[in-house]
Structures are given as C-alpha cells and as structure tokens.
Amino acid sequence: MVQAFENSRNKIHPHKFLLYVAIVSISMMFAAFTSAYIVKQAQGNWLEYSFPIHFYFSTATIVISSFVLHRSFTAYNAGNEQRYKQFLLLGLGLGICFVVLQYFGWLALYEKGVDLKGNVSGSFFYLITFIHVLHVLGGIAALLLAVYHAFSLKFKVTASRRVKLDLVTTYWHFVDILWVYLFIFLLISK
Amino acid sequence: MANVTTIHEDDVLINEHGYNDHFHDHHHGDKYQTNFLTHYVFSMDHKMISKQFLITGMFWALIGAAFSVIFRLQLGFPEQSLAWIKPLLGKWIVIDPTTGVGTLMPEFYYALVTMHGTVIVFFVLTAGLSGTFSNLLIPLQVGARDMASPFMNMLSYWFFFAAGIVMFYSLFVSTGPFAGGWTAYPPLSALPQASSGSGTGMSLWLISLILFVISVVLGGTNYITTVLNLRTKGMTMWRLPLTVWAFFITAIVGLVSFPVLASGFFMLITDRSLGTSFFLSDIFISGQALDRVGGSPILYQHIFWFLGHPEVYIIILPAMGLVSEVMSVHARKPIFGYKAMVYSLGTIAFLSCIVWAHHMFASGINPLISNFFMTFTMIIAVPSSVKVFNWLTTLYRGNIRLNAPMLFALGFVTMFISGGLTGIFMASTPIDIQIHDTYFIIAHFHLVMGVAAFFGMFAGIYHWFPKMYGRFMNEAMGKMHFWGTMICAYGIFWPMHYLGMAGVPRRYYSFDAFESFKHFSEMNKFITIFAIAAFFFQLLFIINFFYSIWHGKKVKSKNPWGANTLEWTTPIHAGHGNWPGNLPIVHRWPYDYNKDEREFVPQHIPLQPGERSDGEH
Numbered sequence: 139m140v141q142a143f144e145n146s147r148n149k150i151h152p153h154k155f156l157l158y159v160a161i162v163s164i165s166m167m168f169a170a171f172t173s174a175y176i177v178k179q180a181q182g183n184w185l186e187y188s189f190p191i192h193f194y195f196s197t198a199t200i201v202i203s204s205f206v207l208h209r210s211f212t213a214y215n216a217g218n219e220q221r222y223k224q225f226l227l228l229g230l231g232l233g234i235c236f237v238v239l240q241y242f243g244w245l246a247l248y249e250k251g252v253d254l255k256g257n258v259s260g261s262f263f264y265l266i267t268f269i270h271v272l273h274v275l276g277g278i279a280a281l282l283l284a285v286y287h288a289f290s291l292k293f294k295v296t297a298s299r300r301v302k303l304d305l306v307t308t309y310w311h312f313v314d315i316l317w318v319y320l321f322i323f324l325l326i327s328k
Numbered sequence: 329m330a331n332v333t334t335i336h337e338d339d340v341l342i343n344e345h346g347y348n349d350h351f352h353d354h355h356h357g358d359k360y361q362t363n364f365l366t367h368y369v370f371s372m373d374h375k376m377i378s379k380q381f382l383i384t385g386m387f388w389a390l391i392g393a394a395f396s397v398i399f400r401l402q403l404g405f406p407e408q409s410l411a412w413i414k415p416l417l418g419k420w421i422v423i424d425p426t427t428g429v430g431t432l433m434p435e436f437y438y439a440l441v442t443m444h445g446t447v448i449v450f451f452v453l454t455a456g457l458s459g460t461f462s463n464l465l466i467p468l469q470v471g472a473r474d475m476a477s478p479f480m481n482m483l484s485y486w487f488f489f490a491a492g493i494v495m496f497y498s499l500f501v502s503t504g505p506f507a508g509g510w511t512a513y514p515p516l517s518a519l520p521q522a523s524s525g526s527g528t529g530m531s532l533w534l535i536s537l538i539l540f541v542i543s544v545v546l547g548g549t550n551y552i553t554t555v556l557n558l559r560t561k562g563m564t565m566w567r568l569p570l571t572v573w574a575f576f577i578t579a580i581v582g583l584v585s586f587p588v589l590a591s592g593f594f595m596l597i598t599d600r601s602l603g604t605s606f607f608l609s610d611i612f613i614s615g616q617a618l619d620r621v622g623g624s625p626i627l628y629q630h631i632f633w634f635l636g637h638p639e640v641y642i643i644i645l646p647a648m649g650l651v652s653e654v655m656s657v658h659a660r661k662p663i664f665g666y667k668a669m670v671y672s673l674g675t676i677a678f679l680s681c682i683v684w685a686h687h688m689f690a691s692g693i694n695p696l697i698s699n700f701f702m703t704f705t706m707i708i709a710v711p712s713s714v715k716v717f718n719w720l721t722t723l724y725r726g727n728i729r730l731n732a733p734m735l736f737a738l739g740f741v742t743m744f745i746s747g748g749l750t751g752i753f754m755a756s757t758p759i760d761i762q763i764h765d766t767y768f769i770i771a772h773f774h775l776v777m778g779v780a781a782f783f784g785m786f787a788g789i790y791h792w793f794p795k796m797y798g799r800f801m802n803e804a805m806g807k808m809h810f811w812g813t814m815i816c817a818y819g820i821f822w823p824m825h826y827l828g829m830a831g832v833p834r835r836y837y838s839f840d841a842f843e844s845f846k847h848f849s850e851m852n853k854f855i856t857i858f859a860i861a862a863f864f865f866q867l868l869f870i871i872n873f874f875y876s877i878w879h880g881k882k883v884k885s886k887n888p889w890g891a892n893t894l895e896w897t898t899p900i901h902a903g904h905g906n907w908p909g910n911l912p913i914v915h916r917w918p919y920d921y922n923k924d925e926r927e928f929v930p931q932h933i934p935l936q937p938g939e940r941s942d943g944e945h
Binding site for chain 2: 167262
C-alpha cells in the first residue's frame, strides 16, 4: 500500500476539481450580471440609493461563517470531534442567519422605495442578490447534509469523509467570497 | 497524507486512478447496475449515457428536420394545398371552405422557423453531438473507468431530457410554441402579449433552455475534470487524441459562455413575469405607451451573443475533433501537424469568445467597436485555414479507405471550406450590412456549422458504431446516405447564396408583396425539392442505425479499423469500468500509422529499443 503511494501522481481529488470548474462556471454567470450592470449604468437613467444596514451585517455574518467552517475542517483533520461538530453547527447557523438578514435587507430596501419593478438599478440589485442567495441555499443544503453525517455517523477521520467536508467548506468559502465581491461591487458602482 | 494510519484501500485507489475504483472486483458491471432501470434508464455508465444522448438527439433531429420540410413547402410551393398535414398540425393549417385549399398559418410558420433553430442548435448539435461523443470517447480514450462523477453525468442527461420534455410540450400548447426566432430577442420574447407564441410558448422555451444550460454545465464540468484528472498512466496531454482535445476545449468554451446565457434568461424571466425593465424601453402597444422604461434590448443581444457565438464553435469543434481522428485512421497516416491542430482549436475557442458583436453590426453599435469585432472575426480564418490545410495534407498520399465514416469526414471538409469562405465576406461590416438577415447568412451558417457539424457527427457515428453496439452499420446504405446528403445539402444551400445577394430576407412567410423577389419562386421550388430529398436520405440513416443495432454485421475483433486509440483495447462489449483488470498504460501518441514498416501501433504498445516517439516534440 505504501508502494502505491510512492507511485501516486499526487493529483487533486477529481470531485474537488469538479467543484473548482463549477465555481468558474458560476462566477461567469455573476460576471455576466455585473458586466450587464456596468453597461446599463453607463446608459444613464440610474437610480442611486444607499443600502440598508442589514446588508453590512449579513456581509459580516457570512465572512465569520466562513472562518468558523474553516476551523471545523481543521478540527476534523486534527481529530478533534467536539470542535468539529460545534463549529460545523455554528457555521450552518450563521449561514441561515445570512439568508434571513438578506431577506430583511430586501424588505428594508423596499420600504425605502426601491422597487424590483422600478428603476433598473434596483432590479439589478434584487436579481443579483437573489440569485446569490439561491447559491447560498445550495450551500446550506450541503451543510445540512454534513451536519447530519457529523452527528449520525461514528466519528472517524478518513480520506473520503475529509474530501466531502473539504468540498462543502470550499463551496461555502466560494459563496462567501462571491458575496463580498458582489457587495463591494454594488457598493462602489451604485 | 501525513498520517499513515489513515491510509486505507480507498485512499490508494483514489491516488492511483483519481477516484476510488472497485472495478477490480466487478469485471462484469458493477453493483449499481443490477436491474433494467439502473442499466438502461438511470444508468451511470458513460457508454450508456452517450447512447441516451445520441438517440434523444436523433429524435430531436427528426423533429427539427420535419419542421424545416414543412416551412420549405410553404416557401417553395405557397400555392399548393397543405390540407394533407392537417391531421398533424391541426388548427395551424387553415382550410379554405370553398376551395378546400389548406394553408399554413403565418404564426405557425414563425414558430416552425424558431423551433427548427432552437432544436437543431441546442438539442441536436450541442447535446446530441458533444453529449454523445464526449461521453463515449473521453473516458475510453484517456483510459478512465468512467467520468469524474458518474452521478453528475447521469443528471446531465436527465436535465437534457427534462429540457426536451418541456420543449416538446410547448409544441402542443394552444397558443403555439415560441415564434420570435431562436435568438429570442426582446421585446418579442419579453412581452407575453407580443405575439401568440410569446406567452406560454416562450415561458416553456425559457424553462426548457435553463434546464438545458444546467445539463451543459453538469456535463462540461465532468468532461474537463475527466480529461485533466483521470488520464491513465503515460497519457500526457500531448498524447491525447484530437477528439479528446476538441471535447475538452469545447467543454471549456461551454462552461464559460452558457452561464452568461443563463443570466440573460433570468433577466428575461423577471422582465416577463415580475415587471422589471432590463430589456424594455419606449414600447407602444396599440398606441398605448408601456410603463416599462429604462431597459435596453441591445443589452440582451450582447448577452445572448456572448453565448451565441461561442455556441457555434461548441457545435463545430467536436466535429473537427471527430473528423481529425476518423481521417487519420482511414487515411492510415498520422494526422498532419498534431500540435498545430491543438493550438488552432485553442485559438478558435479563444477568438470565438471575443467576436460576438459581429452578429450585431446592424443594431447601431459604435462603428469603432464594429471594427474591432470585424478584425478579430477575420482572424478566425487563420486557425481555420491551418486546420483545413492539415486535413488535406493528412490525406496527401494516404492509403485512403473510402468507407462511410471517411466519406463523411471528407464531406465535412468540403462543407467547412465552402461555408467558411462566405464567413470572411460577412465578417466585413459594410458587406454584412447589405446581406444582414438575408438568405446569404442562412446559407453560410447552415453549410459551415449545420451540415458540416452533422457530417462530423455522422463520421463519428459510422466510425464508433462498432464500439457502441458491437456491430457495423450497413456500408452500402451509409454510402447512399452520404452521397444523397452531400448533393442535397449543396442543392439546398448553394442557391441560397444568390437569394441572399439579391437581398431576399430570411424568416419571411411569403414574398408575394415583393415584385423584386418574384423571379426567385422557381429557385425556391428547387431548394424545397432538395430539402425534401435530404429529409428522406436521413430516414435511410435512421433505418440503417436501428437495423444495425440488432442485425448489423458483428464485430469479430477488438480493433476492426486498426486504430491506435485506447477505446479499441477494451472488450467488444465492454462492461461498466471499460477494462477488465488494470487500466492500460500509454507509451506513445495516438497517430503512429505506417511507422517503421508497421501498419499501426496502438498507444499501449511500448516503444521498441531505439524507437523515437513521434508527436511529442
């Protein structure tokens, strides 16, 4: 068996690579949204507004959740069952918090008079953030599964379970970074 | 992998083959394929999935072709009664109560044109071509057990299937399928009240195509990962067959461009259903101003063509890969300029992503920007010519077998040349403004990426049919199919160039009102007759295909064509996992034909002492 390792080509796990490729693809979709945003903005007739405070909180929440999940992953690798489970659960909680905060952010924005049906700048904001939330929901579904496995299976550090946890946390970091990008983009270019 | 105690069998397999592969224990299929449902329906075997893609693609090709025959009848014989297809088209054929003459309703004519484009471009030449052959050949030719994620691969097919179901359903809604052209420009696509197909028909069209985008992305991620991660030992990138290179590059282009289309569709959906105005502005409906302002229909065109142009290369690149491989095998010669072929594929793919606005020269975009797009469009001729030159030189002094796959490969090259040359004309802005939206455009793209891609696909089907079903297709019928299709294709599209140069616009239901186009009615009859004949030649192919699955001549040896690539080292009827025992190890590039007095040397044969490996330097 050690022999096999010496001959191995030290490649990235195919599922991880699949995820990277999918991330490129998802990024292209958001690149399209933000490019369309820039093009449309340059044509004028553009409503300017300030963001409700909720979006700042949600940004902080998802950034923290990413760190928490990273701690969970390192705890798993270190064989620390307690920390791994706690942080995983906390990460899931923060993820759900993010979605709730986005929802209240939308409501607050609507209260301020920015309507989906109104000026295109508002439509873009709602659409981009909504499609992002859809991707976050995908991450939450994956996290739910990870939590279910963490609590239902006997704790054991194996390569295949490590890969799965790695996939979930990597995807989560992606939706986190994506949100930070979108938030800064929308903040600067509004 | 610092901790040695965590090593177990899975880890070893993951490291050796890229994923945990238990096929050593299951030579005759695996535990997931025990019953009919998991074997034939929800199969995770890439070979079965490729057959599913192919047969679904053939179903749609038949429908798409039938659409074209019906609208060609209207164009060629507008006076003739179409009452005989009333049983099929129902209320879309209106019968004059006094004369009994049945006419096709203009609304449905537009729907037919739209659906013909949508179905052939997306369902047949994207899913049916790339889906079929990427699935079949990538794992077999790189030496992998299956795709990186067989489950995602299965989902890719079923999302395509679901997209097909939704599109098929849209053909039967009472207001008809979408009728605003396959490009679905707003406002016709954005306002449900714009035309009869813009309501339910368009909603279903959008749902179907979003499902389709998901299918392409799921498939594409798998293809890329499989090529990069699951190549067998010795299979370096410069030893990949050109087929795999083509599928790999196609998948990258698809993955970069299809999500952009999805974002455009999301905006279109909100414009349609939620009252946003991304693409709508200054619209008047029966004198009444629409309250939706601030949008830009041109923005949609940019987004659409950012996919739309790469899409035509998504269609043609796999065909190029198939043709290169088929040509080399049946000319018994190494492909000429292997690396140049790869670099030109890459260059075409890259250029395809930065030329989209050449579809929009007439939309009023800045002439300065037009110049940029014109220049880069013309540059595409360079890598394309490199490919054509290499195909011709591959043939030069080859020991050519003129069988059906080779004939179609040759046909591909002629179509690609005659269709490609006109592309250089229309890349030029001033000429494009004259011939924009005329039959010249129709003739160009049908030859260069319609018929040519079909020819590449046929070459692939005739060549790899023995691998798929363990039998040969009938050679005589194959040749008849080729010559019939070849002659008919030129019969249809050659005259269209003249129509286009005279300014005859595409998509028109009838030309009665135009005195200047009256004299083309004979030419339109000519085209229609060839279109009908072409349709019947395709039926010949379908009969041959299904007959040969069960009654074709049996394949007696593993490698009936004497080819070098790895798929021919698997058993004639390979189970899930492809190779019983260990994966083959690759020692050379795939084009060692007629080398050192040997007719062909497959990739898994080690180099002889003193033998110089070709292709990699």
